[in-house]
Amino acid sequence: MTHAEEPARRGVLNWLLGLWGGGVLASIVYPVARYLAPPDIPEAAALSTNAGSAQALAPNSGRVVPFGARPAIVIRTPAGELRAFSATCTHLDCTVQYRPDLQRIWCACHNGEYDLNGRNVAGPPPRPLDPYDANVTGDEIVITRRA
Amino acid sequence: MTDGRWRAWIDERFPLDDVLESLRHKRVPHHRYSIWYYFGGMTLFLFLIQVGTGALLLLYYRPSATEAYESVQFIVSRVPFGWLVRSIHAWAANLMVASAFAHLFSVLFLHAYRRPRELTWISGFLLLLLTLGFGFTGYLLPWNEVSFFATRVGTDIAATVPVVGEGLLRFLRGGDDVTGATLTRLFGFHVAVLPAVATALVAFHLLLVQRHGMSVPPSIEQRAADPGTVRSIPFLPHFLLRDLFAWTAVLAALAALATFFPWELGAKADPFAPAPAGIRPEWYFLWAFETLKHVPPTVAGLSGEVVAVAAMGLGALAALLLPLLAGESPRARSVVVWAGAAALLFLSVMTGLALRAAAP
Amino acid sequence: MTTVRWCDGAMVRRCARQCVVQRCALVACLLLAADARAQTTADAAAAAFKDDVHAAAGLACSACHRSAAAGMYDAPARTATAPLCATCHGDAAYMRKFDPQLRVDQFAQYRTSGHGKRMEAGDGRVATCNDCHGAHGVRRVRDARSPVAPLNVVATCGRCHGDAARMALFGRQATAPEEWSASVHAAALVKRGDTSAPTCVSCHGSHGATPPGVASVANVCAQCHLREAELFRASPKRDIFEALGQAECLVCHGNHRIESPPDSWVGVQEGAVCTQCHDATGDSGAAIVDIRRRLDGLQAALSAADAILTRAEHAGMLVDEGRLALQTAREHQVQSRALVHAFAAAPFAKTADEGLAAARRAHEAGEAAMRELQVRRQGLGVATLLVLAFLVTLWAKIRRLPPA
Ligand code: HEM
Ligand code: FES
Numbered sequence: 001m002t003h004a005e006e007p008a009r010r011g012v013l014n015w016l017l018g019l020w021g022g023g024v025l026a027s028i029v030y031p032v033a034r035y036l037a038p039p040d041i042p043e044a045a046a047l048s049t050n051a052g053s054a055q056a057l058a059p060n061s062g063r064v065v066p067f068g069a070r071p072a073i074v075i076r077t078p079a080g081e082l083r084a085f086s087a088t089c090t091h092l093d094c095t096v097q098y099r100p101d102l103q104r105i106w107c108a109c110h111n112g113e114y115d116l117n118g119r120n121v122a123g124p125p126p127r128p129l130d131p132y133d134a135n136v137t138g139d140e141i142v143i144t145r146r147a
Numbered sequence: 148m149t150d151g152r153w154r155a156w157i158d159e160r161f162p163l164d165d166v167l168e169s170l171r172h173k174r175v176p177h178h179r180y181s182i183w184y185y186f187g188g189m190t191l192f193l194f195l196i197q198v199g200t201g202a203l204l205l206l207y208y209r210p211s212a213t214e215a216y217e218s219v220q221f222i223v224s225r226v227p228f229g230w231l232v233r234s235i236h237a238w239a240a241n242l243m244v245a246s247a248f249a250h251l252f253s254v255l256f257l258h259a260y261r262r263p264r265e266l267t268w269i270s271g272f273l274l275l276l277l278t279l280g281f282g283f284t285g286y287l288l289p290w291n292e293v294s295f296f297a298t299r300v301g302t303d304i305a306a307t308v309p310v311v312g313e314g315l316l317r318f319l320r321g322g323d324d325v326t327g328a329t330l331t332r333l334f335g336f337h338v339a340v341l342p343a344v345a346t347a348l349v350a351f352h353l354l355l356v357q358r359h360g361m362s363v364p365p366s367i368e369q370r371a372a373d374p375g376t377v378r379s380i381p382f383l384p385h386f387l388l389r390d391l392f393a394w395t396a397v398l399a400a401l402a403a404l405a406t407f408f409p410w411e412l413g414a415k416a417d418p419f420a421p422a423p424a425g426i427r428p429e430w431y432f433l434w435a436f437e438t439l440k441h442v443p444p445t446v447a448g449l450s451g452e453v454v455a456v457a458a459m460g461l462g463a464l465a466a467l468l469l470p471l472l473a474g475e476s477p478r479a480r481s482v483v484v485w486a487g488a489a490a491l492l493f494l495s496v497m498t499g500l501a502l503r504a505a506a507p
Numbered sequence: 508m509t510t511v512r513w514c515d516g517a518m519v520r521r522c523a524r525q526c527v528v529q530r531c532a533l534v535a536c537l538l539l540a541a542d543a544r545a546q547t548t549a550d551a552a553a554a555a556f557k558d559d560v561h562a563a564a565g566l567a568c569s570a571c572h573r574s575a576a577a578g579m580y581d582a583p584a585r586t587a588t589a590p591l592c593a594t595c596h597g598d599a600a601y602m603r604k605f606d607p608q609l610r611v612d613q614f615a616q617y618r619t620s621g622h623g624k625r626m627e628a629g630d631g632r633v634a635t636c637n638d639c640h641g642a643h644g645v646r647r648v649r650d651a652r653s654p655v656a657p658l659n660v661v662a663t664c665g666r667c668h669g670d671a672a673r674m675a676l677f678g679r680q681a682t683a684p685e686e687w688s689a690s691v692h693a694a695a696l697v698k699r700g701d702t703s704a705p706t707c708v709s710c711h712g713s714h715g716a717t718p719p720g721v722a723s724v725a726n727v728c729a730q731c732h733l734r735e736a737e738l739f740r741a742s743p744k745r746d747i748f749e750a751l752g753q754a755e756c757l758v759c760h761g762n763h764r765i766e767s768p769p770d771s772w773v774g775v776q777e778g779a780v781c782t783q784c785h786d787a788t789g790d791s792g793a794a795i796v797d798i799r800r801r802l803d804g805l806q807a808a809l810s811a812a813d814a815i816l817t818r819a820e821h822a823g824m825l826v827d828e829g830r831l832a833l834q835t836a837r838e839h840q841v842q843s844r845a846l847v848h849a850f851a852a853a854p855f856a857k858t859a860d861e862g863l864a865a866a867r868r869a870h871e872a873g874e875a876a877m878r879e880l881q882v883r884r885q886g887l888g889v890a891t892l893l894v895l896a897f898l899v900t901l902w903a904k905i906r907r908l909p910p911a
Contacts, residue, residue: 013904020897024395027890031228035203039226047213070831094838109841111733124731126701224825230883388905392898399894406887409823 051134051141054082062098062105065143067132071095072143074134077116078103084134084143085118090127105129173360173382178367183253184386185393187356190250190278192394193243194349196401197281200236201338208288210334212327215290216415223412234405240282242397244431247278255469255487258480259362265470267355270348272467277345282429284337287330295416296426298333299325304439307452308460326418365480427505434497435459437504462490549580555644564605570595582642585631589617592636616715623715632676639663639713655713657702661687664707683707686763705731725755732756738848758783770802773847794852801859802847805840808866812836815873822880829872836865 051065051074062075064087073087075098085105087095094109104121105114112123119128133144157163175184207226209218222229251271254260260268287298302325306316321328363377371377380386428436438459442451465472473483556562561570569575571583571591583591593614595601602609617623622633639655646653654663665684667673674681687693687707695704710719710727719727729736739745739755748755759772759780772780774795775787781795816829839862846855 010907013900013907016900017897017904020893020900023893024398024890024897027886027893028398031231032203034227035229035232036206037227041225047217066831070834092841093834094841095835109734109838109845110731111737123733126695126699126703220825224827230823385905385908388901388908392901392905395894395898395901399891402887402890406883411823412825 048142048144051084051143053139054136054141055139057082057141060100060103064095064097067143067145072132073098073105073129074141074143075105075116082134082136082141083116083118084132084141085114085129086132087129089125090120090129091123091125096129169357170383171381173357174379175361175382175386176363176367177378177380178363180253180257180364180367183249183257184361185390186246186250186253188390189393189397190243190246191349191353192390192397193239193246194278194345196239196398197236197243198342200232200239201342203232204236205338210288210331212290212330212416215288215330216412219289219291219412223409230409231402231405234408234410235401237410238401238404238408240285241430242401244278244282247275248431251275252487252491256484257362257364258483259364260470260473261362261475262470264355264359264362267352267359268470269467270352270355272469274345274348274352276463277341277348279431281337281341281345282431284333284341286429287325287333288337289412290330290416291413292416292420292423293413293426295325295418296422297428298329299422300426300436301428301432302329304435304456307439307450307456309453309457324418365477425505427501430498430502433501434494437497437501466490552643555641559643559645560647561645585635586626586629588635588637589614589623589626613714616712619717620712620715621717632673634667638667655708657696657704657706660706660708661693668707683763690763690765691767692765724757728756734845735848738846739850742848742850744850768844770799770806770844773802774799797852798847798855801856801863802843805836805843805859805862805866808863808870809833809836809840812866812869812873815870815877819873819876819880822877824876824880826872826876829869829876832865832869832872836862836869838862839865 049065049067049072051072052063057063057074057076059076059080060078062073064071064073066072067086071087072084073096074082074084076082085096087097089096089107089109089112091107091110091112094107096105096107096112096114098104099106099113102113103116105116105118106112107114107123107125110124112125113121114125114129115121117128118131120126131146133146135142135144154163175181204222207218207222207229209215219233223233224230226232254268254271283298283301286294288294302316302319305319306312308315317323319329319332320326321332367377427433439452439455442455444451446454469483473479556568567575568580572580574581597611597614599611602611617636618627622635625633626635639660641654648655650656651658653659661684668679669681669684671681684707692705695701696706708716709730711717725736725739735756745755748758760766760768771778775782775785775792779795779799785791785795787796812829812833816826816833819826819829839858843855843859843862846858849855
């Protein structure tokens with residue numbers, strides 16, 4: 001090995017090292033940069049969700065809204081009170097709806113009925129619906145899971 | 148020669164050249180136990196990874212009982228590469244504990260704690276405790292079922308500490324039970340108190356290491372014809388490049404672990420649900436958990452748990468003060484080796500028993 | 508004699524002593540001779556009575572043992588038991604004093620029941636009040652320890668109706684309780700603890716127990732299964748079954764051993780319930796085959812979607828939207844199964860197709876997650892290659908460092 005060759009080889013080695021090192025750095029920087037960019041959905045939906053306009057919800061009617069991975073139902077009683085429940089039927093997990101004619105929350109799957117307090121009063125459902133809190137801020141109904 | 152101008156500019160304001168100069172003269176002994184010199188650097192590297200990934204997690208994490216779980220779920224499912232960051236933080240935490248233990252035992256068996264490195268040992272031991280503290284406080288943060296109940300059990304053990312137990316329990320939990328208050332509290336420790344203390348201690352530890360250089364094990368020193376002539380390699384670049392090699396390899400391993408074995412999130416903690424079966428603390432606390440299972444209910448008229456906790460505390464204290472307790476004689480050194488081996492055996496057997504009990 | 512709240516062994520002996528004094532030597536002898544047995548039964552009765560609703564209401568032994576004043580505590584005749592209980596329980600003015608809500612029609616109902624009719628005809632082998640409610644430890648029906656509480660009532664009826672020898676005397680079978688135990692209703696009650704699940708009394712009544720008639724079966728089932736009953740009643744099947752004298756729900760579902768109906772019941776092949784009347788020919792055969800095809804298709808799509816979502820979850824992916832879509836698909840499956848009772852292809856097909864679409868969405872979410880996983884692994888592969896190249900070069904560099 002001559003003296004001329006040695007530094008040349010070292011030069012190549014350093015160059016390669018820089019190349020691969022740059023690649024390694026890039027594979028660290030890229031995920032971090034992507035992580036830092038705000039995600040499309042900016043926040044974790046957690047304990048509460050907006051359930052639309054309070055005005056638009058007439059007495060003796062109800063509305064089903066998504067709440068996390070499950071549906072919730074918000075109703076306005078004939079007396080004008082707002083109430084919210086899990087909309088998952090306690091029988092076989094169908095989504096319940098409001099029946100103005102019955103003045104009850106009703107499950108179409110097997111005709112399960114819940115009263116305006118979410119109590120199972122007719123049909124197969126074995127348990128009441130889980131209650132949520134419904135509040136109004138501005139004109140927006142906000143449903144909150146009870147901690 | 149812009150390079151030189153820059154150097155001059157900096158040097159005028161900060162003694163960079165002095166630092167580089169001393170590093171250039173730093174040498175690391177090279178012998179058959181040299182491999183163990185790498186674990187300190189590895190622990191440091193993993194700590195830096197934790198600081199980096201921890202800071203990233205903080206951008207999206209929310210420390211409250213109502214939102215913690217959802218925010219971690221958000222990180223791993225919605226934030227690009229959030230799954231990677233979280234899994235690396237969780238995996239690196241485990242590797243860091245393992246690496247810190249390896250570092251401690253290698254220092255012990257190579258007798259590197261001897262004069263004048265007593266303070267290095269003591270600060271290092273405190274750093275190990277801090278690392279365990281990081282693990283313990285971080286575990287609850289995702290607010291999932293396993294971590295919730297493991298934290299309940301873990302803090303319960305604190306209650307058995309003689310005299311201050313009750314107070315300690317309330318201090319750790321921020322109340323009588325594990326609640327959202329505990330989460331906020333452990334979060335504060337995890338991301339503010341412990342990092343601040345750890346950073347200061349790491350700096351102190353490194354300063355001492357720098358000051359004293361690497362210790363040469365007595366056995367190697369004796370074997371060398373002349374004590375001053377143990378073979379060594381320069382820190383720059385020989386040792387540092389080897390360090391870099393190990394760090395890069397571990398980084399790749401971490402990425403692979405995170406991709407193929409993503410850290411589980413499980414179900415959200417429900418404080419009112421009955422504890423699910425198989426609740427265990429993290430593996431590095433298993434030995435203590437198992438020991439408590441084996442102590443008889445009463446020892447010499449005292450509660451067995453209290454005795455065991457007191458014994459573990461004394462053991463930790465003895466380990467902390469090891470360099471002050473152990474003399475300089477070869478006999479004293481062999482006592483240390485045997486005690487270290489016994490401790491290692493005890494930890495491994497207890498951990499093994501706990502793991503075996505957990506396996507179906 | 509003084510009035511006592513309950514009769515214990517000591518009191519029986521006291522009575523015997525009094526009999527001697529009152530020269531009822533024979534009674535005294537009988538009482539004393541039977542002392543060992545009498546004492547234990549009397550003790551047991553007395554102990555049980557302490558926890559009896561009647562004791563709690565302040566009644567004493569003499570309320571039922573009318574000759575207690577004379578020291579006689581023999582049990583009322585079986586044929587006389589129900590009228591005896593009814594002296595209070597049929598008296599609205601009296602019962603109101605204890606609980607204004609209590610019903611007082613039990614005896615009237617009993618007299619219409621199979622048990623009551625035979626009993627009135629003098630056949631003491633059939634059940635009367637104390638056979639189900641107990642005699643000295645009578646509890647409220649809503650007390651979980653009552654023999655007629657939901658979890659106990661089947662065993663109580665089963666004491667006779669599950670006893671083949673006893674039932675043989677009446678030319679009846681004793682299989683109902685056991686069959687019920689294998690039913691979805693038993694599972695709901697016993698395993699899920701759903702005390703609203705039907706037991707014997709839910710369909711047969713309690714005091715007025717009789718088998719429901721052919722025409723009233725749907726009414727009985729409709730107490731809970733209203734949706735299916737409504738659909739059935741609006742369907743052409745109702746009139747057909749009535750004309751044939753068939754017992755509505757029972758035709759397909761049977762009675763005591765009601766099982767969870769598998770999709771394979773719909774069809775024109777072996778084991779399908781439709782084959783009782785239909786075969787593969789004609790429009791109806793085609794409609795049945797079509798309904799079955801959709802049921803199967805939906806189930807297959809659901810299983811496939813669930814499998815891929817589970818696979819993605821096991822690999823550490825969160826697939827919430829997929830799960831939500833799967834949930835919607837399940838809901839449509841439940842609804843479409845109910846819609847089978849409309850016995851018409853159109854409404855069923857619409858719901859089943861919606862379910863199928865939701866199941867497809869769930870499947871796509873699972874596939875997307877698996878693709879994402881693939882991308883992650885490829886990314887890791889590239890990064891690992893870079894790291895390896897770097898490590899190899901670095902090692903070469905370390906080897907070539909000038910000697911220390
Ligand atoms: C300055 C340093 C650090 C910061 C800012 C930080 C921050 C965080 C945050 C925000 C979390 C919650 C997110 C999550 O659970 O995924 C977390 C979790 C955790 N941290 Fe740290 N951390 C730091 C250092 C450490 C160190 C040094 C260790 C270990 C020795 C550690 C161990 C853990 C563990 C075990 C978890 C739970 C992991 C999980 O289940 O996700 N952390 N950390
Ligand atoms: S699922 Fe709601 S009644 Fe059956």
